[in-house]
Amino acid sequence: MPAGAKSGSRTLGLLRQRGASLVHGLLPRCCALCSLPLAEPADRHSGWCGPCAASLPGVDAPRCPVCAQRTTAWPLPPGEPGATTPGPARPCPACRDAPPPFERTIALADYAPPLDRLVLALKFGHAVALARPLGVALAARIDFPVDLLLPIPLSAPRLAERGFNQAWLIARAIARAHACDSSAGKDLRHDAGVLARVRHDPPQALQALRARAANLRGAFSCQRDLAGLRVAIVDDVMTSGATLAEAARAVRNAGASFVATIVAARTLRD
Ligand SMILES: [Zn+2]
Ligand SMILES: [Zn+2]
Known part of the structure; x- marks a missing residue:
């Protein structure tokens, strides 16, 4: 040499x-x-x-593979052997009856103490370093191929008010952790410029559950062609799932071949 x-x-x-x-x-x-x-x-x-x-x-806890809601029973057809024992995860009755516009959801744990405090500290306490442990743990749970991570965007007024988007921080932490894992094979990109919020709505928590889905119609638009891409949409918490479902519709309309959602915490069913 x-x-x-x-x-x-x-x-x-x-x-x-x-x-x-x-x-x-x-x-x-x-x-x-x-x-x-x-x-x-x-x-x-x-x-x-x-x-x-x-x-x-x-x-x-066993969770529905589609919406990550906790399942206490594995809904196998009546009389099928093993109907009372955990087996391959199956969609919960709600997802089976009305499938959401995404195929999979990964949630780290329930939106309950102490995880809820951590999410609130990240979101409202500006404890941005807390995105890292969430991202590392979520990256380790991704068990399907993903080409692109898209954080749920904040509206421009809310982004200006908060100064950062917690979903973007978590998406970036997932991508970095994924890159550190040599078994992952390839880099996982995250892009905050693809999904855009076209309307500024009141916070979801302030709205009645039934009004959420209607208020969100057309709230997101996709800024590029996603033909053939496997996309995971990232947010901090999934509550009713209405926000993620509306974003998933925009992603699917842009041509994505597979849409999943990844959230740090999942609220328990009411
Ligand atoms: Zn479900
Ligand atoms: Zn500890």
Whole structure:
């Protein structure tokens, strides 16, 4: 190898080492939930300690693969063997009767303590670093191919008021965590410029459940052709699912071949 190439590769190696130690130095030192120091490299990567990660509300509960709502029974046809035992996940009765415009949903856990506090701190307390543990945990749960992550956009007035979009922070954290996982095979792109919010609506929480879907009709538009792409729409919380469903319709109208949703937390059914 020529001398120049040799010193060049050594410089590159040194830069990589420095880069790795710099990244390690930026990793969180304390658990996002209990604030105890994180000693293990894997815990520092994820951002929370093992006991906290394992104790998230409903983290291991069986969920509908379509809407991520908790299911207490696996709705197999009456009389079918194994109808009372967990088996391959099947859609919940609501998704079976009226399938939403997305095929899959990944939710980390229920929107309940302490995960709800963490989501609120990210959203309203400007604790933007909390997007990382959410993104790392969600990336590890993606068990289907995805080409593009699209965060649910905020309307321009709300973005100006808050200064950031928590869904974009989570989407970016998912993409970064996915890139760190060598088994993932390829980079997962996230793009905040594809989905646009064309109307500024009152906060969903202030509206009656039935009014939400009607108010959201046509609330999103897609800024590019998504023909043949497998898309996952990212948000912090799924409540009625109306916002994600309306965004999914826009994504599907733009040609996406598969639409999933990824949320940090899922509210329990009323
Ligand atoms: Zn902890
Ligand atoms: Zn469902």
